[in-house]
Amino acid sequence: MSARAVVTGIGVVAPSGIGADAHWRTVLDRTRRTGPITLFDAEGYPTTVAGEVAGFTAGEYADTRQLVQTDRWTHLGFAATRLALADAGLPARAPDPYGYAVTLASSSGGNLFGQRELQRLWGGPSRTVGAYQSIAWFYAASVGQLSIHHQFKGPCGVLVAEAAGGLDSLAHAVRTVRRGTPVVIAGATECPLSPYALTCHLASGLLSGVADPAGAYRPFDAAASGYVPAEGGAVFVVEDRAHALDRGARIYGEITGWAATHDASHTTASTGVAAGPDTGPAEATPATADPAGPADPIWYARALRLALDRAGVTPDEVDVVLPDALGVPRYDRAEAAALRAVFADRPPPVTTQKPLTGRAHQGGSALDVATALLAFRHDTLPASAGPEDPADGCDLDFLREHRRPRSRVALVGARGFDGFNSALVLRGAPPPRQGER
Structure with missing residues (x-):
């Protein structure tokens, strides 16, 4: 229980950019990255503005089989994990599989994949869904796919607490490190942008209906009108501090x-x-x-x-x-x-x-x-x-x-x-x- 958990790798795939450096430039310059929804035709919906990951090509981070079997939300997770491992100076495949774990947060699952399959079910002549519907939609899909791909066989899990889950994931990663697993992949990605997902969000009444991206999402402001949905997120390498120091890793900070x-x-x-x-x-x-x-x-x-x-x-x-x-x-x-x-x-x-x-x-x-x-x-x-x-x-x-x-x-x-x-x-x-x- 005396082990200290530090962050040695950061992988960002978000509207702010792909990679930690791109995200940091957006933050420093305060460049707005929200805009009209392009992942589907949102005309006619009360909310038409969102944050999307511009320039993201899933095939650069996942092979054809993985792309067929999984949703964009998982594709973003593949990318963020790959970037985090590279940033931490760790190999893509674990030299000690049981010394590596995956603990990510999730909430809405594979929306775009599920939307496509359900439309085929009720709108196509086959009246069926694909074999991977149950896998890609599942809220734990990213954790499962990443642990298989990277051969991380330590204690793996998924935290579900909506927006709070991204922090819960890191807290659970610290507990996992203290229980003896030296490296844990933690964090979260999201892709809530599909007709089905947006409809679910609209039911809350908390989404902004402002069409101008510059004024749509204004927390703590007198003109606040609700939030703007977004995809993406960040994945981290959380590591036992002694393990990180032994291999000469760069340390960003400690979760205390x-x-x-x-x-x-x-x-x-x-x-x-x-x-x-x-x-x-x-x-x-x-x-x-x-x-x-x-x-x-x-x-x-x-x-x-x-x-x-x-x-x-x-x-x-x-x-x-x-x-x-x-x-x-x-x-x-x-x-x-x-x-x-x-x-x-x-x-x-x-x-x-x-x-x-x-x-x-x-x-x-x-x-x-x-x-x-x-x-x-x-x-x-x-x-x-x-x-x-x-x-x-x-x-x-x-x-x-x-x-x-x-x-x-x-x-x-x-x-x-x-x-x-x-x-x-x-x-x-x-x-x-x-x-x-």
């Missing part, structure tokens, strides 16, 4: 604390109201209607506190917070209230890049972890991509300019639909000396 709580309440259709057993069902209203009362931040605040306590970090040591940033007014206010409850009159800088990329669910929280680790690597806390006009109740210390870190400690928070709350504390390694990789 984590926590998860649950609101025990359902996110109701069209409102995001946390309806407890005594409140009855909420009426369907648009996300911008913002009915009275906050989306209860108590358990989210508890997750943030627990993560700091388990990391041995006091609130005033935190350099930066990367929040969930849903972009729904009541949820933004609730998140701001949770941060104030934890940090009182000493709020740390807050930065979010989600307006640039969209909300990639579990992939989005993993992408926030990549941003935090790269910030410490480059000795630069990136300015937040908003808000321009903070909403009432969202008065946080948003980073307006890049600045150097002080303590090299980041707190990443995420809230998954239906009550999931997770938090992760990262301690960044010192920046490389001149001439180091």
Whole structure:
């Protein structure tokens, strides 16, 4: 239980770019990467803006058999894992299969593949689905395919907690390292962009209906109107620190604390109201209607506190917070209230890049972890991509300019639909000396 878990490889495949360097350039330049949906014809849908991975060619990262058997969500996972292993200086095939594991997060599964097969079932003359429907759609498909392809035979698993899952995956990776597996692939990718998937998201009433990408997703802003969906995410090599040092690996940082709580309440259709057993069902209203009362931040605040306590970090040591940033007014206010409850009159800088990329669910929280680790690597806390006009109740210390870190400690928070709350504390390694990789 004394093993320390560090991150030695980062693989990003997201709207912000393919590769950690491309993602970091997008973050520094605050370049918006959301735009009209192109993966299918979204004309006629209330939401037409999303974050897509531009220029992604699945065949560069997976062979023909894998492409036929799996969904784009898994293709993104193949790519991010390959990039993470290369970044960590590890081989694609494990020299010790039982010393490597895969623990990723998932939520919606293989949407595009499933859409195609179901359309063939009810719209084609064969009235059948392909043999790989049950494999590609399955929420654990990426974990299974990656463990087979890379021959990683250690303890493998999948975490399902919607957006919070990206952080839960890394927490579980630390536990796996402490139980004796020296290398774990963790993180998440997502692809929620198909007619079926978008319809499911629209049922929540939390999606933005703004057609202009520049104004569609504005968390914590007075003009917030909901979130913009996105694909992609980030995958990491989480490694036993002693194992990493023995092989001379570059270390981005250490995962020092984590926590998860649950609101025990359902996110109701069209409102995001946390309806407890005594409140009855909420009426369907648009996300911008913002009915009275906050989306209860108590358990989210508890997750943030627990993560700091388990990391041995006091609130005033935190350099930066990367929040969930849903972009729904009541949820933004609730998140701001949770941060104030934890940090009182000493709020740390807050930065979010989600307006640039969209909300990639579990992939989005993993992408926030990549941003935090790269910030410490480059000795630069990136300015937040908003808000321009903070909403009432969202008065946080948003980073307006890049600045150097002080303590090299980041707190990443995420809230998954239906009550999931997770938090992760990262301690960044010192920046490389001149001439180091």
